Amino acid sequence: MSDESDYSQDDGAPFGGATPSRRHLLMLGAAASTVVTIRPALAQTAGSVMNCQIPVPDPRKAGNYIAADGQLVSPGTPGAFAPPRRAFTGEEVKTALRGGTLPGTDPVSSRAYTNYIRRLQSGMSGFTCYASLQMPRG
Numbered sequence: 001m002s003d004e005s006d007y008s009q010d011d012g013a014p015f016g017g018a019t020p021s022r023r024h025l026l027m028l029g030a031a032a033s034t035v036v037t038i039r040p041a042l043a044q045t046a047g048s049v050m051n052c053q054i055p056v057p058d059p060r061k062a063g064n065y066i067a068a069d070g071q072l073v074s075p076g077t078p079g080a081f082a083p084p085r086r087a088f089t090g091e092e093v094k095t096a097l098r099g100g101t102l103p104g105t106d107p108v109s110s111r112a113y114t115n116y117i118r119r120l121q122s123g124m125s126g127f128t129c130y131a132s133l134q135m136p137r138g
Contacts, residue, residue: 050094053087054126056113068108070115081109090129093117097133 057064057072064072065080073080088102093114096102102110120127 050089050091052090052129052132054090054093054117054120054129055087056084056116056126058125060125066109066112066116068112068115070112070117070119072116081112084113087126088113088117090133093130094133 056066061072062083063075065075065077065082067073067077067080075082084102084104086104088096092102096110096114097117100110101107102113105113117126117130120130
């Protein structure tokens with residue numbers, strides 16, 4: 001292994017005659033390429049989160065209605081809402097969680113559906129999408 005420092009002496013260089021060594025420049029190049037590589041991956045992840053889907057309710061529980069508090073109940077339960085016709089995208093859910101209304105719903109049923117989504121747990125369809133929405137983005 002060499003005892004070469006990260007800087008070599010050069011009387012014509014700025015900063016007191018020290019210029020970066022080849023080793024130092026290679027390390028800087030590697031760090032820069034890492035940043036360039038990570039950013040597109042994060043952008044792709046953010047895009048996929050917005051396009052992921054959350055079915056209401058979980059397909060294994062199809063046929064149940066959603067109560068105002070987000071619990072699944074039997075069809076015909078007073079005050080409960082029929083399941084929506086399609087799954088919601090991550091972007092639609094994110095908007096609803098910030099106070100918006102899910103598409104194709106009124107404010108009351110939208111609140112019931114978002115309450116259901118907030119109750120999702122690991123192993124339930126849509127949980128990974130919902131959890132991704134909770135992650136801070138840089």
